[in-house]
Amino acid sequence: MQSVKLNTGYDMPILGLGTWKSDKKKVQKAVEYALECGYRHLDCAYCYLNEEEVGAGIKNKINDKTVKREDIFVTDKLWCNSHKPEDVRPALMKTLESLQLEYLDLYLIHWPMGFQKRGTEAFPKDENGKVLFDDTDYVDTWKAMEDLQKEGLVRSIGVSNFNQFQINRILKECSVIPAVNQFEIHPYLTGESLVNYCQEKCxxxxxxxxLGCGDRPWGMKADDPVLLKDPKLLEIAAKSNKTAAQVALRYLVQRNIIAIPKSVTPERILQNFQIFDFNLCKDDMKTINKMNTNSRICPMPEASEHKYYVFRENYSE
Ligand SMILES: NC(=O)c1ccc[n+]([C@@H]2O[C@H](COP(=O)([O-])OP(=O)(O)OC[C@H]3O[C@@H](n4cnc5c(N)ncnc54)[C@H](OP(=O)(O)O)[C@@H]3O)[C@@H](O)[C@H]2O)c1
Structure with a gap:
């Protein structure tokens, strides 16, 4: 399996299994099957509400000797309701307990915007249905993440959905450089500028x-383009003897971007893994780059008025 070298020295497999929206009843089998197919990287999060089932799948495959713990790369994410520095370590411990693991390979701040802590609610709301924000500075959250790494509970730390301004503040004000920034990238949102910025900063x-998140929980609108049915992608797929999904994943891998397709369907889990036996030529890469329409699937509208809302135009603080 091809991997990328993180700035912490650890190797991160360039393909992983996504688990957002993966049904609790199906995700354990999906994880087990993925590990049997050869996946060695799982992308998880507290707010996906299925960490226990993911953990059970990992445990079964360690017990039957399909994999060893040190052979797999497990990413998880700190949810927005635990941004206060004192809440960071307990949140990680809960995640480790659910996954039945002693350490994570990578722990990300899921979003720069914090929410208040109200029990286990992912989106705590007031009586008018507005999400209750917490203005903890993500720089302070990051410093608490650094402590987790020092303690050895996580091997690498990173961020998710951070813009260039926000990353730059971390670089200036903190001591650990994020190992990873995870954000939305596909042929309709190619993200050149942020990708280049991150890669230049290691x-x-x-x-x-x-794959264009066809199972987005808020549903597809009639005029939303369906990535995997895009004629340009299908044309490249036909000529490569591959599927549109495989082309979309290969497009990321050839840009040295780690791809984390989600599936709970065995044939698709296997298909998404079979992307290391073909190449997209320069012209194909150019054609896909030109499909960019800057259309975002996950704009997190619930937090659009937050002080640190990441997708505000001409962002500054
Ligand atoms: N950091 C963040 O804020 C953030 C946000 C979004 C996502 N993520 C991570 O990224 C992962 C992937 O993103 P995503 O789940 O939003 O969407 P995605 O991977 O782009 O798409 C998932 C959808 O594609 C289907 N699919 C998978 N393989 C396919 C194939 N070969 N052919 C046709 N359809 C296929 C899946 O169906 P079945 O499952 O039914 O097979 C599912 O409906 C997430 O699961 C999560 O781990 C992170």
Missing amino acids: IEVTGYCP
Whole structure:
């Protein structure tokens, strides 16, 4: 399996299994099957509400000797309701307990925007249905993440959905450079500028929604383009004897971007892994780059009025 070298010295497999929206009843089998196919990287998060099932899958495959713990790369993410520095370590411990692991390979701040802590609610709301924000500075959250790394509970730390301004503040004000920034990347949102910025700063990039997230929980609108049915992608796929999904994943890998397609369907889990036996030529890469329409699938509208809302135009603080 091809991997990228993180600035911490650890290798991160360039392909991983995504687990957002993966049904609790299906995700354990999906994880087990993925590990049997050869996947060695799992992308998880507290707010996906399925860490226990993912952990059970990992445990089974360690017990039956398909993999050893040190052979797999597990990423998890700190949810927005635990941004206060004193909440960071307990949140990680809960995640480790759910996954039945002693350490994570990579722990990310899921979003720069914090929410108040109200029990286990992912999106705590007031009586008018507005999300209750917490203005903890993500720089302070990051410093608490650094402590987790020092303690050996996580091997690498990183961020997710951070813009260039926000990363730059971390670089200026903190001592650990993020190992990874995970954000949305696919042929309709190619993200050149942020990808280049991160890669120049030795921050590896993970691209989420690499297949266009056809199962987005808020549903597809009638005029939303369906990535995997895009004629340009299908044409490249036909000529390469591959599927549109495989082309979309290969497109990321050839840009040295880590791809984390989600599937709970065995044939697709296997298909998404079979992307290391072909190449997209320069012209194909150019054609896909030109498909960019800057359309974002996950704009996190619930937090658009937050002080640190990442997608504000001409962002500054
Ligand atoms: N950091 C963040 O804020 C953030 C945000 C979004 C996502 N993520 C991570 O990125 C992962 C991937 O993104 P995503 O889940 O949003 O979307 P995605 O991977 O782009 O798409 C998932 C959808 O594609 C289907 N699919 C998978 N392989 C396929 C294939 N070969 N052919 C046709 N359809 C296929 C899946 O169906 P089945 O499952 O039914 O097979 C599912 O409906 C997430 O699971 C999560 O781990 C992170």
